[in-house]
Amino acid sequence: MARRNDHTHEQIRQLALARLGEHLSNGPLANMSLRKLAQAIGYSPATLINVFGSYDQLLLSANADTLDQLAARLIEQQPQHATPQQQLLSFAETYLQFARQHRYRWQLLFEHRLPDEEAVPDWQQQRINRLFAVIESALAQLVPTQTAQQLQLAARTIWASVHGICALALDDKLFASSDIRVENMIASLIRHYVSDWQQQ
Amino acid sequence: MARRNDHTHEQIRQLALARLGEHLSNGPLANMSLRKLAQAIGYSPATLINVFGSYDQLLLSANADTLDQLAARLIEQQPQHATPQQQLLSFAETYLQFARQHRYRWQLLFEHRLPDEEAVPDWQQQRINRLFAVIESALAQLVPTQTAQQLQLAARTIWASVHGICALALDDKLFASSDIRVENMIASLIRHYVSDWQQQ
DNA sequence: ACCTGAACACCGTTCAAGT
DNA sequence: ACCTGAACACCGTTCAAGT
Numbered sequence: 212m213a214r215r216n217d218h219t220h221e222q223i224r225q226l227a228l229a230r231l232g233e234h235l236s237n238g239p240l241a242n243m244s245l246r247k248l249a250q251a252i253g254y255s256p257a258t259l260i261n262v263f264g265s266y267d268q269l270l271l272s273a274n275a276d277t278l279d280q281l282a283a284r285l286i287e288q289q290p291q292h293a294t295p296q297q298q299l300l301s302f303a304e305t306y307l308q309f310a311r312q313h314r315y316r317w318q319l320l321f322e323h324r325l326p327d328e329e330a331v332p333d334w335q336q337q338r339i340n341r342l343f344a345v346i347e348s349a350l351a352q353l354v355p356t357q358t359a360q361q362l363q364l365a366a367r368t369i370w371a372s373v374h375g376i377c378a379l380a381l382d383d384k385l386f387a388s389s390d391i392r393v394e395n396m397i398a399s400l401i402r403h404y405v406s407d408w409q410q411q
Numbered sequence: 412m413a414r415r416n417d418h419t420h421e422q423i424r425q426l427a428l429a430r431l432g433e434h435l436s437n438g439p440l441a442n443m444s445l446r447k448l449a450q451a452i453g454y455s456p457a458t459l460i461n462v463f464g465s466y467d468q469l470l471l472s473a474n475a476d477t478l479d480q481l482a483a484r485l486i487e488q489q490p491q492h493a494t495p496q497q498q499l500l501s502f503a504e505t506y507l508q509f510a511r512q513h514r515y516r517w518q519l520l521f522e523h524r525l526p527d528e529e530a531v532p533d534w535q536q537q538r539i540n541r542l543f544a545v546i547e548s549a550l551a552q553l554v555p556t557q558t559a560q561q562l563q564l565a566a567r568t569i570w571a572s573v574h575g576i577c578a579l580a581l582d583d584k585l586f587a588s589s590d591i592r593v594e595n596m597i598a599s600l601i602r603h604y605v606s607d608w609q610q611q
Numbered sequence: 612a613c614c615t616g617a618a619c620a621c622c623g624t625t626c627a628a629g630t
Numbered sequence: 631a632c633c634t635g636a637a638c639a640c641c642g643t644t645c646a647a648g649t
Contacts, residue, residue, distance in 0.1 A: 241526070245642060255615050256642075266642060322522050324582070326441070336586050343586075360590065367585050368576065368596045375575015376568065382524070385567050386536050386543075390560065396568045400604065407607040408599075445623060455634050456623075466623060 223262050224272070226252045231273050235315040240323075245269070267325055271332075274320045278338040281309055285342060295353040300401045302346060303373045307397060310377045321378070346370060353409045365408055372400055423462050424472070426452045431473050435515040440523075445469070470523050471532075477516045478538040481509050485542060495553040496605055502546060503573040503597045510577045521578070546570060553609045565608055572600055 218226065230251050234243050245266040249256040263269040288305045290298060310317045346366040351357065357365075379385050380393040418426065430451050434443050445466040449456040463469040488505045490498060510517045546566040551557065557565075579585050580593040 239524075244640085246640085257615055257644080258613095260643065261614075321578075321582075321584070324439075331583070339584070339586055360588070363587050364591050364595060364599060367587050367591065368599050371576040371579045371585065371596065372572030372600060373575070374579060375573070376571040378521075378578070379571045379574060382521075383531070384521070384539070385571065386539055387563050387567050388560070391564050391567065395564060396571065399564060399568050399608075400572060403604045403607040404600065405603075407603040444621085446621085457625080457634050460624065461633075 220262050223252070223254065223258065227259055227262070227269065228273055228276060231269075232276070232316070235273075235319065236313070237315075239315045240270070240319050267323075270319065270323050271325070271335075273316070274323060275335060275338070277313070277316045277320045278335065280313070281306075282338060282342055284309055285345065289345060295349040296401070296405055298349040299346065299369065299405060300398060302349070303369075303397045303401055304394070306373055307377050307380075307393065310381055314381060317381075343367065343370065350408075353405070369401070369404060372404070373397060376400065420462050423452070423454065423458065427459055427462070427469065428473055428476060431469075432476070432516070435473075435519065436513070437515075439515045440470070440519050467523075467525055470519065471525070471535075473516070474520045474523060475535060475538070477513070477520045478535065480513070481506075482538060482542055484509055485545065489545060495549040496601070498549040498552075499546065499569065499605060500598065500601045502549070503569075503601055504594070506573055507577050507580075507593065507597060510581055514581060517581075543567065543570065550608075553605070554611065569601070569604060572604070573597060576600065 227248060231243065231248055234248075245259060246256050248269075249259050259269060260266070263272065285302060285305050288301065290301055293301065343363075343366050346369060347362045350362050350365050376393060376396050380396070385391075385393075427448060431443065431448055434448075445459060446456050448469075449459050459469060460466070463472065485502060485505050488501065490501055493501065543563075543566050546569060547562045550562050550565050576593060576596050580596070585591075585593075
């Protein structure tokens with residue numbers, strides 16, 4: 212085999228994840244496979260299993276990258292001197308933009324499940340909690356007297372709702388007349404929910 | 412082959428869909444296959460391909476059944492003498508209940524995609540529009556002066572939001588402290604969105 | 612010690628051959 | 631005419647054998 216010892220495990224990790232990323236910017240995971248991925252980087256399928264443990268864990272690593280990219284984008288695009296409402300709207304719009312730009316990566320993030328239903332690993336949970344913190348902070352500015360639990364509930368309700376709108380819109384499952392745009396749905400959600408929520 | 416001519420095509424359809432339904436009440440689609448399904452009903456894989464056209468179209472037929480079951484449940488559980496707000500809340504709660512009870516069927520409905528991204532067939536779109544009509548009717552009672560387009564936008568925003576909450580909750584992707592329940596998120600969404608929306 | 616070719620147990624689909 | 635066994639081109643994973 213030609214490539215033996217050409218790369219460390221860590222380098223093989225990066226090669227595989229980068230190549231998978233390229234694929235996911237063009238097509239769905241269903242068009243990729245462990246064998247194709249291995250061939251594309253010049254290693255055998257068994258090498259990738261050695262390095263990642265399994266194809267499922269390789270995909271989990273790709274999802275970790277996706278969460279990092281999403282978090283970076285959300286935080287860098289977050290306006291600092293805007294009203295809390297505008298911050299929440301901007302957050303949701305950035306989320307939609309990311310989902311559109313990285314459609315297949317984003318699908319993989321939500322549709323890949325570990326075979327034994329084992330819990331999502333801690334490092335992944337922490338990445339997600341960091342994103343919720345941004346929403347909770349905007350909500351806390353809006354109504355400083357809210358309890359932590361009320362903030363948690365509202366932040367999760369908003370994010371899950373925005374997520375649902377993006378997910379169904381990207382899959383064309385809303386079947387609305389053509390003049391109904393997903394941006395307007397997101398704006399409608401944030402405006403109406405937040406207006407009433409801040410009146411307690 | 413033993414079963415030749417034992418059943419009409421229509422009977423084979425029903426056998427296969429019923430057997431797939433049994434499987435989906437116990438586990439995810441990933442644990443099923445065309446070959447296993449064919450063996451379970453005593454036919455060859457090629458027979459199922461003859462009858463359905465492909466495994467993908469077989470799954471599409473299963474999704475049509477799911478939409479019919481969901482629509483029946485939503486319509487029969489819809490309270491007639493409740494306020495529009497209560498109707499919307501009841502609608503969302505029934506949706507959650509269905510997603511929980513038929514978890515793997517429901518996953519298949521939203522995650523199965525035709526390989527060539529071809530449009531969802533008309534009969535499926537009509538089934539979905541029938542469900543939106545129920546939401547739009549409750550919203551129209553709330554504010555009779557809304558335009559059809561405003562009703563469409565609000566109905567789709569609400570449904571996509573409820574869907575997102577259910578989808579993430581069922582996959583344990585919300586990571587909230589244990590005292591935050593998904594029912595409270597749905598109630599929060601409906602209450603706050605609808606309260607502000609009806610003030611136009 | 613590290614890597615992988617070959618084998619294993621699958622998969623959806625096709626079609627020539629059988630009834 | 632209808633059906634399907636066998637073949638085809640895949641798949642993820644394992645592990646004995648090679649370097």
